Amino acid sequence: MSGAPVLEVRGLSKRFGGVAAVDGVDLAVAPGELLALIGPNGAGKSTCFNMLNGQLKPDGGTVTLLGRDVTGLPPRAIWQLGVGRTFQITATFGSMSVRENVQMALISHHRRAFSIFSPATALHRDRAEALLTQVDMGGQADRICGVLAYGDLKRVELAMALANDPKLLLMDEPTAGMAPRERTDLMALTARLARQRGIAVLFTEHDMDVVFGQADRVVVLDHGKLIAGGSPAEIRADARVQAVYLGTGAAGA
Numbered sequence: 001m002s003g004a005p006v007l008e009v010r011g012l013s014k015r016f017g018g019v020a021a022v023d024g025v026d027l028a029v030a031p032g033e034l035l036a037l038i039g040p041n042g043a044g045k046s047t048c049f050n051m052l053n054g055q056l057k058p059d060g061g062t063v064t065l066l067g068r069d070v071t072g073l074p075p076r077a078i079w080q081l082g083v084g085r086t087f088q089i090t091a092t093f094g095s096m097s098v099r100e101n102v103q104m105a106l107i108s109h110h111r112r113a114f115s116i117f118s119p120a121t122a123l124h125r126d127r128a129e130a131l132l133t134q135v136d137m138g139g140q141a142d143r144i145c146g147v148l149a150y151g152d153l154k155r156v157e158l159a160m161a162l163a164n165d166p167k168l169l170l171m172d173e174p175t176a177g178m179a180p181r182e183r184t185d186l187m188a189l190t191a192r193l194a195r196q197r198g199i200a201v202l203f204t205e206h207d208m209d210v211v212f213g214q215a216d217r218v219v220v221l222d223h224g225k226l227i228a229g230g231s232p233a234e235i236r237a238d239a240r241v242q243a244v245y246l247g248t249g250a251a252g253a
């Protein structure tokens with residue numbers, strides 16, 4: 001597998017009125033790598049994600065995906081280039097079965113990738129089942145999504161994101177609202193699948209046990225600027241990071 005980055009961000013910036021929400025952020029994510037973007041509330045994490053997924057246009061900087069400049073492209077164009085995301089609010093259809101939800105995701109992927117040449121026979125039933133097995137939901141394919149436990153719904157969403165064969169997954173607080181053990185399970189599953197498939201993953205997470213346990217690398221955002229980057233062990237030991245999280249202000253604020 002090539003080590004060339006899937007995502008490369010240079011000087012990414014966004015202002016809201018007088019607030020520099022994101023201020024000159026540089027980062028890169030390699031195939032199969034999980035990069036955690038952490039920082040206190042209001043640090044600019046979601047603003048970063050929204051510029052990467054096309055929902056917000058940057059004021060400055062560049063976003064490069066697989067060597068191609070995608071800065072400022074709209075969400076659908078970004079998705080078509082292989083950027084998946086999971087949502088803080090779940091995106092499944094509650095009245096349809098687990099399998100049908102994944103089939104829908106496969107249909108929309110094949111429409112863009114293979115157009116009319118894709119056989120619609122069985123509506124990707126086998127492929128949907130295979131994806132559900134990979135997220136440990138194989139036994140629940142016939143259940144209606146509306147009755148699933150929250151953690152199970154998140155795994156269906158992950159299968160739906162994988163149906164699009166993404167090169168990059170953007171996950172802004174994917175485990176919000178989940179119990180601690182479920183959080184670890186979901187991110188461990190994400191990590192396993194991302195490494196198998198060479199998918200680059202950028203995620204935010206408040207639970208530091210999950211961040212330090214699952215991320216390959218961590219970057220820390222504070223007031224729109226990256227203040228640290230490194231391995232989980234390096235970040236855990238970083239005095240500036242500790243100051244930001246403990247609120248002592250000792251990081252030269």
Ligand code: ADP
Nearest residue numbers: 016019021039040041042043044045046047048
């Ligand atoms: P995080 O996700 O790290 O909590 P956000 O990216 O949501 O941070 O917010 C970064 C800063 O930008 C905050 O000061 C927030 O109030 C501000 N902000 C975010 N979105 C908007 C918006 N649409 N309009 C104005 N200010 C915004």
Ligand code: MG
Nearest residue numbers: 045046047172
């Ligand atoms: Mg946020």
